[in-house]
Amino acid sequence: MITLDDVRKWDEHDELKEYKQEFFLKDATIYMDGNSLGLLSRRSEAALHQSLDDWREHGIEGWTQAAEPWYYMSEKLGQMTAPLLGASPDQVINTGSITTNLHQLLATFYTPEKGRTKIIGDELNFPSDIYALKSQMALHHLDPDEHFIPIESSDGYTLKEEDIIAHMKEDVALLLLPSVLYRSGQLLDMKTLTKEAHKHGILVLFDLAHSIGAVPHQLDEWEVDFAVWCTYKYLNSGPGGTGGLYVNRRHLGTHPGLAGWFSSDKEKQFDMNHELIPSSNAGAFQIGTPHILSSAPLLGSLEMFLEAGIGNIRKKSLQLTQLFMDLIHQELEGFGFYIRNPLENERRGGHVCLVHEEAARICKALKSEGVVPDYRSPNVIRLAPVAFYTSYEDVYRVVRILKEIVQEEKHKSFKNERDIIA
Numbered sequence: 001m002i003t004l005d006d007v008r009k010w011d012e013h014d015e016l017k018e019y020k021q022e023f024f025l026k027d028a029t030i031y032m033d034g035n036s037l038g039l040l041s042r043r044s045e046a047a048l049h050q051s052l053d054d055w056r057e058h059g060i061e062g063w064t065q066a067a068e069p070w071y072y073m074s075e076k077l078g079q080m081t082a083p084l085l086g087a088s089p090d091q092v093i094n095t096g097s098i099t100t101n102l103h104q105l106l107a108t109f110y111t112p113e114k115g116r117t118k119i120i121g122d123e124l125n126f127p128s129d130i131y132a133l134k135s136q137m138a139l140h141h142l143d144p145d146e147h148f149i150p151i152e153s154s155d156g157y158t159l160k161e162e163d164i165i166a167h168m169k170e171d172v173a174l175l176l177l178p179s180v181l182y183r184s185g186q187l188l189d190m191k192t193l194t195k196e197a198h199k200h201g202i203l204v205l206f207d208l209a210h211s212i213g214a215v216p217h218q219l220d221e222w223e224v225d226f227a228v229w230c231t232y233k234y235l236n237s238g239p240g241g242t243g244g245l246y247v248n249r250r251h252l253g254t255h256p257g258l259a260g261w262f263s264s265d266k267e268k269q270f271d272m273n274h275e276l277i278p279s280s281n282a283g284a285f286q287i288g289t290p291h292i293l294s295s296a297p298l299l300g301s302l303e304m305f306l307e308a309g310i311g312n313i314r315k316k317s318l319q320l321t322q323l324f325m326d327l328i329h330q331e332l333e334g335f336g337f338y339i340r341n342p343l344e345n346e347r348r349g350g351h352v353c354l355v356h357e358e359a360a361r362i363c364k365a366l367k368s369e370g371v372v373p374d375y376r377s378p379n380v381i382r383l384a385p386v387a388f389y390t391s392y393e394d395v396y397r398v399v400r401i402l403k404e405i406v407q408e409e410k411h412k413s414f415k416n417e418r419d420i421i422a
Contacts, residue, residue, distance in 0.1 A: 038236030043300030107257030214350030
């Protein structure tokens with residue numbers, strides 16, 4: 001039996017507990033939606049204000065004279081992000097959005113020819129990845145019904161690596177998968193999938209949206225070809241925060257499929273030559289001018305990740321999600337809740353996938369009680385305890401509130417349908 005005293009003792013010994021005061025948390029609110037939009041930290045706010053001050057003080061000279069010069073900010077952020085990916089800094093760049101970066105990598109490296117035309121994906125992936133994939137196929141005049149291979153799920157929530165591997169054939173050009181499935185929180189075995197894909201000459205591209213900042217990666221060691229991610233979830237960069245991409249060193253030097261102003265070698269960029277000389281590092285896959293005010297908050301956020309260490313963050317994240325599952329079994333048995341995320345640490349990302357047939361109205365009831373969850377159609381309550389600003393007591397209280405809601409049928413006063421933004 002886990003008690004309130006137990007979780008308070010765990011909080012006392014939490015090595016990351018001091019970071020909670022770094023974030024802006026609303027009174028009487030428990031935030032469990034960090035896997036959708038992370039909270040603002042004081043350091044991110046200060047970094048954004050610094051860039052605004054630099055704009056006010058320097059005008060255009062801010063590109064080279066700002067406290068953090070704007071001209072090199074994307075590379076600086078790539079360098080700060082690299083340790084979270086197990087990558088060398090020259091392979092990482094902060095740029096664009098997750099979808100524009102996906103388009104860039106597909107436009108550059110998906111070159112269907114000589115019988116290799118197919119892309120393996122999955123039926124559980126976030127829709128925008130599939131939109132991008134299908135539109136790139138259309139640009140090559142290929143029918144997605146023939147050339148896209150969506151791996152099916154046997155349970156509607158998770159994927160089996162062996163099913164993915166079984167579809168790796170010599171006619172497949174590229175594998176596009178999420179590292180962590182956005183509904184269920186399943187963490188795929190990226191190392192094994194990459195190794196098996198490479199045996200068949202297949203390029204590997206991972207969407208790290210739901211793992212970066214919560215799960216350690218070893219992209220270089222695993223020999224992953226490419227990766228894309230957003231930064232507004234666990235990395236806490238703010239709504240619409242600038243994304244990022246990784247290109248393994250063996251692919252650097254490839255001319256970008258979608259060339260632009262900032263694809264250029266920085267020493268040549270202002271030569272204004274109409275023949276692009278691309279950067280020799282991942283910066284070649286930038287397109288337009290960096291979004292400084294959407295990038296600056298990441299300077300403050302990543303500083304904390306480098307201080308705390310992604311290994312320590314992962315350790316606490318796993319403990320928090322394990323506590324959630326243990327308390328769900330302890331307190332919510334018989335109320336129609338089912339855990340659909342993997343139970344094993346090595347297969348679980350940073351959130352708990354709790355399924356209930358009245359999930360939409362339960363999420364609304366949680367919000368009315370001061371808990372911010374995330375609903376995903378048709379029946380998923382996503383609960384994401386973030387290592388930096390979620391305490392063990394927060395998790396305990398969320399489960400107790402859930403129990404009170406269903407016991408007293410408070411959710412019955414809400415419609416069981418999603419809002420415009422779930």
